[in-house]
Amino acid sequence: xxxxxxxxxxxxxxxxxxxxxxxxxxxxxxxxxxxxxxxxxxxxxxxxxxxxxxxxxxxxxxxxxxxxxxxxxxxxxxxxxxxxxxxxxxxxxxxxxxxxxxxxxxxxxxxxxxx
Amino acid sequence: xxxxxxxxxxxxxxxxxxxxxxxxxxxxxxxxxxxxxxxxxxxxxxxxxxxxxxxxxxxxxxxxxxxxxxxxxxxxxxxxxxxxxxxxxxxxxxxxxxxxxxxxxxxxxxxx
Numbered sequence: 001x002x003x004x005x006x007x008x009x010x011x012x013x014x015x016x017x018x019x020x021x022x023x024x025x026x027x028x029x030x031x032x033x034x035x036x037x038x039x040x041x042x043x044x045x046x047x048x049x050x051x052x053x054x055x056x057x058x059x060x061x062x063x064x065x066x067x068x069x070x071x072x073x074x075x076x077x078x079x080x081x082x083x084x085x086x087x088x089x090x091x092x093x094x095x096x097x098x099x100x101x102x103x104x105x106x107x108x109x110x111x112x113x114x115x
Numbered sequence: 116x117x118x119x120x121x122x123x124x125x126x127x128x129x130x131x132x133x134x135x136x137x138x139x140x141x142x143x144x145x146x147x148x149x150x151x152x153x154x155x156x157x158x159x160x161x162x163x164x165x166x167x168x169x170x171x172x173x174x175x176x177x178x179x180x181x182x183x184x185x186x187x188x189x190x191x192x193x194x195x196x197x198x199x200x201x202x203x204x205x206x207x208x209x210x211x212x213x214x215x216x217x218x219x220x221x222x223x224x225x226x227x
Contacts, residue, residue, distance in 0.1 A: 043119075043121075105159075
């Protein structure tokens with residue numbers, strides 16, 4: 001079974017500073033990776049996804065992530081954060097079983113942007 | 116294009132009761148997946164429905180059951196509620212069973 005590890009439960013950062021949220025996955029087969037954002041009392045919104053091709057993936061709101069197969073990582077980055085980026089961020093991998101695709105999520109990282 | 120909607124937004128039940136949560140999939144989507152997100156945790160896969168049939172299930176007991184209707188909307192039913200069932204329940208729809216999933220806003224269930 002596949003799994004996802006988010007190494008930091010909380011990342012405090014000052015506004016306009018860069019940030020990296022770490023994600024490692026375990027899989028011996030081809031992987032499809034996602035980053036979702038969850039604002040307070042809301043559902044999940046897709047930030048970006050890696051399915052194949054370029055290992056540098058650009059998403060919404062200025063976020064990007066790099067797929068690194070040798071390190072089994074998919075870290076999320078933003079060069080300059082805003083207060084509005086304060087939210088919970090989840091890394092996820094798709095696990096296929098028969099006709100089913102289910103998302104396996106990490107435990108999340110709270111990005112806390114301070115003025 | 117209407118996104119995924121869920122009802123109700125919040126619900127309070129007592130232990131032992133039964134609950135039904137509802138989800139309307141995005142227009143044109145025939146697959147619905149349900150996830151449970153406990154406080155401080157990532158979402159956990161409950162099950163997936165494709166064209167009215169359950170085609171995959173996570174590690175949840177049989178008291179968690181579901182339905183998908185001909186219009187592809189879906190229900191999640193939980194019997195004999197336990198305190199640990201308190202969570203945010205998320206519904207996601209996709210165009211086909213192996214496609215990208217789009218999430219609804221969730222239903223917050225509190226079991227007292």
